[in-house]
Amino acid sequence: MKIFSAAQIYKADKLTIKNQQISSEALMERAATGLFQWLHERLRGTSVKIHLFCGIGNNGGDGIALARHLHEHGYNVHVHVVNYSEKRSKDFLINLERLKDRKIWPDFLSEKSTLPKIHESDIVIDAIFGIGLNREPEGWVAHLIKHINSSGAFTLSVDVPSGLYSDRVPENLEAVVESNYVLTIQAPKLSFFLPQTGIFVNQWEIVDIGLDPQYLEETETDYQFITKSDIVPLYIPREKFAHKGSFGHSVIMGGSYGKIGAVVLSTKASLNIGSGLVTAYIPECGYGVLQTAVPEAMVVTDDGDDHVKKIKIPFEPTVIGLGMGLGTETGTVHAISEFLEKNKTPLVIDADGINILAKQPGLLKKLPPQTILTPHEGELKRLLGTWKDDFDKLKKTMAFSKEHDCIVVVKGAHTIVIYNGKGYINSTGNPGIATAGSGDVLTGTLTGLLSQGYPALHAAIFGVFIHGLAGDIEASQKGYEAVTASSIINNIGNAFMALFSTKQEEEAPSGD
Numbered sequence: 424m425k426i427f428s429a430a431q432i433y434k435a436d437k438l439t440i441k442n443q444q445i446s447s448e449a450l451m452e453r454a455a456t457g458l459f460q461w462l463h464e465r466l467r468g469t470s471v472k473i474h475l476f477c478g479i480g481n482n483g484g485d486g487i488a489l490a491r492h493l494h495e496h497g498y499n500v501h502v503h504v505v506n507y508s509e510k511r512s513k514d515f516l517i518n519l520e521r522l523k524d525r526k527i528w529p530d531f532l533s534e535k536s537t538l539p540k541i542h543e544s545d546i547v548i549d550a551i552f553g554i555g556l557n558r559e560p561e562g563w564v565a566h567l568i569k570h571i572n573s574s575g576a577f578t579l580s581v582d583v584p585s586g587l588y589s590d591r592v593p594e595n596l597e598a599v600v601e602s603n604y605v606l607t608i609q610a611p612k613l614s615f616f617l618p619q620t621g622i623f624v625n626q627w628e629i630v631d632i633g634l635d636p637q638y639l640e641e642t643e644t645d646y647q648f649i650t651k652s653d654i655v656p657l658y659i660p661r662e663k664f665a666h667k668g669s670f671g672h673s674v675i676m677g678g679s680y681g682k683i684g685a686v687v688l689s690t691k692a693s694l695n696i697g698s699g700l701v702t703a704y705i706p707e708c709g710y711g712v713l714q715t716a717v718p719e720a721m722v723v724t725d726d727g728d729d730h731v732k733k734i735k736i737p738f739e740p741t742v743i744g745l746g747m748g749l750g751t752e753t754g755t756v757h758a759i760s761e762f763l764e765k766n767k768t769p770l771v772i773d774a775d776g777i778n779i780l781a782k783q784p785g786l787l788k789k790l791p792p793q794t795i796l797t798p799h800e801g802e803l804k805r806l807l808g809t810w811k812d813d814f815d816k817l818k819k820t821m822a823f824s825k826e827h828d829c830i831v832v833v834k835g836a837h838t839i840v841i842y843n844g845k846g847y848i849n850s851t852g853n854p855g856i857a858t859a860g861s862g863d864v865l866t867g868t869l870t871g872l873l874s875q876g877y878p879a880l881h882a883a884i885f886g887v888f889i890h891g892l893a894g895d896i897e898a899s900q901k902g903y904e905a906v907t908a909s910s911i912i913n914n915i916g917n918a919f920m921a922l923f924s925t926k927q928e929e930e931a932p933s934g935d
């Protein structure tokens with residue numbers, strides 16, 4: 424699902440009006456109808472008090488038009504126009520007149536107004552600012568937003584939570600509506616998915632207003648929200664006469680005294696995602712553990728007892744996943760540097776592997792093309808240095824990925840795969856996955872996909888999705904707290920099954 428910029432949405436808007444020969448006001452009516460239907464299906468005519476806070480632009484226009492529909496169906500509506508500017512939009516004014524024709528008189532809020540009382544059991548519709556927000560709200564509007572946030576009332580935002588930009592972090596985080604639900608017009612916005620701005624969006628859903636399909640289809644976007652329909656086509660089916668050699672040989676390299684479990688997890692994940700053969704490359708101390716914990720895997724031990732210190736792999740692997748639990752002992756850093764200087768095998772690099780690259784950035788030039796790096800925020804900072812905010816972080820990661828021709832998997836609640844100037848935002852996963860070792864499972868997953876011949880970018884996008892889905896399946900049965908890295912591995916198979924389930928389920932264009 425594409426994530427369009429505000430400028431692209433405005434362009435789609437214009438083209439739709441031209442190509443479908445409809446007025447902008449008719450387009451607003453489509454939005455209002457979609458919003459109304461969503462609410463009406465859930466409220467079913469209840470007498471709950473609904474406060475609509477409407478700005479004076481088209482976002483406000485959507486709100487005013489929605490108020491009319493609600494009123495016509497007998498709802499108890501209270502319309503407050505947030506009069507932050509004299510520059511009212513044409514379609515706002517048309518809808519305001521229609522409202523007045525029906526004898527609904529909004530109250531006009533300005534700097535001097537007393538704020539309306541909002542009871543906890545009321546509903547707030549937030550249509551103050553949409554994607555037209557281009558500066559911080561004035562003090563009194565910020566104050567109103569704080570008032571809404573502290574009311575405790577269920578808050579539904581139209582298009583975006585008011586005060587939230589689609590592409591940058593607001594200066595005053597108290598001047599942003601904390602939405603319970605966002606009904607977003609046509610496509611989600613980038614800010615919904617980043618930690619600093621996504622906190623204002625609890626759940627979201629799309630209201631489809633039928634913008635020009637050709638434009639939507641043909642326009643390239645910097646970011647995509649990756650859902651099941653993007654993932655299924657990436658799958659490589661297994662052939663009947665395939666044998667284990669057809670699915671490659673993964674090496675999982677890592678571990679040190681006290682951190683052998685990281686390699687166990689990656690090794691198991693690599694097997695579970697379908698790697699033909701898996702060899703764990705570990706220091707001597709982990710031999711017994713590995714052989715016992717993962718009988719399917721082979722083990723090659725390093726000369727080092729407690730940590731890796733001289734890398735010798737006695738065969739040619741298909742792919743190597745390295746770094747989990749590796750440590751950064753001087754001997755290990757030296758061994759990894761020496762190894763990377765000569766290595767030509769495709770790589771997935773995580774954890775201490777990334778930390779070693781950060782310490783010796785010269786090694787980045789030696790990485791094979793399209794090496795996959797899987798940093799969490801801390802590791803990414805070591806690689807890139809600091810950033811101003813989440814948007815700057817993405818820009819810097821894109822530049823880094825371009826410079827070194829690597830795929831960067833920025834891990835988080837919405838993991839984002841960055842490559843070739845594009846960002847692929849994952850839709851699966853839950854806070855239960857924020858648990859020790861889940862990153863090791865991800866590295867094993869990606870390694871196992873590369874081993875089977877998935878192109879590197881596909882492996883990253885597909886693997887991140889399956890990993891999150893496996894965690895979702897576990898959480899749906901056990902709750903967030905009980906999700907462990909091992910339980911994610913155990914659900915990889917179920918995640919595949921869910922991907923190809925023939926159960927007729929519609930893909931909901933929504934997220935939380």
Ligand SMILES: NC(=O)C1=CN([C@@H]2O[C@H](COP(=O)(O)OP(=O)(O)OC[C@H]3O[C@@H](n4cnc5c(N)ncnc54)[C@H](OP(=O)(O)O)[C@@H]3O)[C@@H](O)[C@H]2O)[C@@H](O)CC1
Binds near residue numbers: 436555581
């Ligand atoms: N195709 C679609 O997607 C459709 C979208 N639709 C809806 O339209 C919405 C976008 O509407 P919009 O362009 O009128 O902008 P909106 O957000 O209402 O702001 C209004 C104006 O406020 C101003 N302003 C900005 N910041 C400010 C500030 N801090 N304090 C004070 N003023 C400030 C700024 O004007 P300025 O003063 O800069 O000239 C801005 O233009 C969109 O979110 C969706 O809900 C639907 O109608 C159907 C079709």
Ligand SMILES: Nc1ncnc2c1ncn2[C@@H]1O[C@H](COP(=O)(O)OP(=O)(O)O)[C@@H](O)[C@H]1O
Binds near residue numbers: 865
């Ligand atoms: N709030 C969250 N929601 C969903 N997934 C999360 C969340 N927090 C972390 N994750 C996922 O958990 C994994 C953590 O990886 P990492 O920090 O490397 O853990 P470890 O080092 O313990 O293996 C990543 O895949 C990340 O995307």
Ligand SMILES: [K+]
Binds near residue numbers: 552553580583584
């Ligand atoms: K809004």
